[in-house]
Amino acid sequence: MHWDYGYGMGGWAAVSMTVTMILFWLLLIAAIIALLRSATRGDRSRTDRGSSGSGAAGQTLPERFARGEIDEDEYRHRLDVLRAGGGGDTS
Structure with a gap:
């Protein structure tokens, strides 16, 4: 079967776009989690001092x-x- 998405985009282009999109969302989610952890770690260190x-x-x-x-x-x-x-x- 021939994959023709129009504008000359073949099957490998669709796969690479999908992989890139998944990596983008994973990195974005990881960055948000890292920011939340650092924010809560900062709050915890301030309250531990009392x-x-x-x-x-x-x-x-x-x-x-x-x-x-x-x-x-x-x-x-x-x-x-x-x-x-x-x-x-x-x-």
């Missing part, structure tokens, strides 16, 4: 305050330092 500081220091400081190891003034001072990004010494 409002009390960053990393282990942000978790240790409230625990030390709750145990009575530091008073409220020292807690607030260290919390301000953590929020400012200074890190500081939490011992």
